[in-house]
Amino acid sequence: MPNPEMLSEEVFEDDYMLKFKQLVLRRGLLVSFDRDRARVDIGIMLNRLGTLELSGTKVWFQLKGIHASTLSAEQLAADGYVSRSLRLDDLRFWYAAAEATYLVIYIEATGQFLAEDVRDIVDREWGPGFLAPDRFGDQQTVTVRVSGDAVLDERCLDAMVAHRSMRIDGPAFRGRPLGHRLDPLRCEFAQLAPDVFERLVLALLDAHLFRDVQRVNPSRVLANVGPKGHRLQVLVGTLHTTYEYPFAGSIEYGFDTDNSEPRSEGQLFSAMGKVMVVVHSHVDGPIEAAPELSLLLKEWDKAGVQHVLIFSNDSDLKNLFPYRQLFGSRCDIPQGLSSIAYNVLVATLVFLDFQQDLRWKTIHYQFGS
Incomplete structure (x- = not known):
């Protein structure tokens, strides 16, 4: 019984x-x-x-x-x-x-x-x-x-609901499973909707512990800012971890027939500590300095702002020189839709959060299984 x-x-x-x-x-x-x-x-x-x-x-x-x-x-x-x-x-x-x-x-x-x-x-x-x-x-x-x-x-x-699992059986990038097969160095976004672009950049900054953030009136930075002109956010804060990004123009795309020779992965730039961030979500015409920009730069220098990071919803090379003319040595290289794609593709949680909103101009896949 x-x-x-x-x-x-x-x-x-x-x-x-x-x-x-x-x-x-x-x-x-x-x-x-x-x-x-x-x-x-x-x-x-x-x-x-x-x-x-x-x-x-x-x-x-x-x-x-x-x-x-x-x-x-x-x-x-x-x-x-x-x-x-x-x-x-x-x-x-x-x-x-x-x-x-x-x-x-x-x-x-x-x-x-x-x-x-x-x-x-x-x-x-x-x-x-x-x-x-x-x-x-x-x-x-x-x-x-x-x-x-x-x-x-x-x-x-x-x-x-915040728990995450991901595929890790694809090719790795520098030993890290990314949950996708895309080559982070050789993909480029198509232009994104301005609100998506802004949220994406802010998520990247948050992933790099961008803290103590203050907003700056964007009309002090660029001329022609407004509903019928440029759309941008300007932020000043502190990066508590290193933000690293490539110069898209220095990355090698071609390869030999048997893929035996390494391809150049380009020049890398980085920022940490006090930074000023320009999120240029809609580029409308020439990049011209606002009348107050020179005074604003002096204020940032006194405050110990070490770098200017520029995120442009446009080609990496299109406005390279105008941005450099505005900010000088404070800006190493502005980021466009190719180098920003790199940062998104290696930040797996950011990629997973935004993958349904991303649009692609160029896609390359990683080698390997």
Whole structure:
């Protein structure tokens, strides 16, 4: 005859699994496996926030339950966490997986689910040496802690949509998988819609930790700025990481028949620290200095602004000399739609966020498999 304790545990598991499905049901499509070799109980392909449109983001869950007789609400509040013993092989599998896996603990005493990303748990408990083969010797299980504050609620589910996974089986660029097959050095955008161009450049700057940003009236920089002229944003701030970009005119495109000779990757320029940024999202006619520009340059020099970065929604070479005449040695080389494409294509998260809005004039693919 069936063991009553086993039957009771199955009923408990069925009960909290049903509650979990009801909690997440409207947030996407549930994914399950016929066999438990996958080492997870269930997954979900999440909707985009506020819609029924699927985001493409999948998140996986391993569920455990703790009876009220084992852990009271008072004890949970006093401890601040829940401990659980897990198989070490399972934890390694979840930690190394390409998609996020959450350890979910159902607390019968409170009727709540606690959920934490396995990577957050492991990094907090053991750090980067966790996957080392000799880290745990012959140990088969480990005890993990899930925070008592990590309640699985709507806010937690909203945050899960930000998880990302990407294809890394294509050719790499300098040892880095980029999630696409495009050659970052030899592609060029077609002119982008001004609002898309502005958002794209600001995302690139944010990825390079552009902080303490102040806006400058663009009419102090260029003449003929306005609804029927140039459209630009002018910003002054601090880059906390190095922003590096190529000079498109120095990159070699041709190659020999057997691809045995290296091609020049061009001259690189960089900026860090205090910079002034010109985001020229619509170029309308000649590039001419505003009457106040010389005074503004003196102000920037006194403030320690070291570089002027120019992002132009136009060809790299078209306005090269006019920009240099305006800003002199403060601007190494202005960026156009070819060199900006390089920065977008090597900033994978920026590329993924904007890929549906990008338009291409020239596309080259990387060699290799």
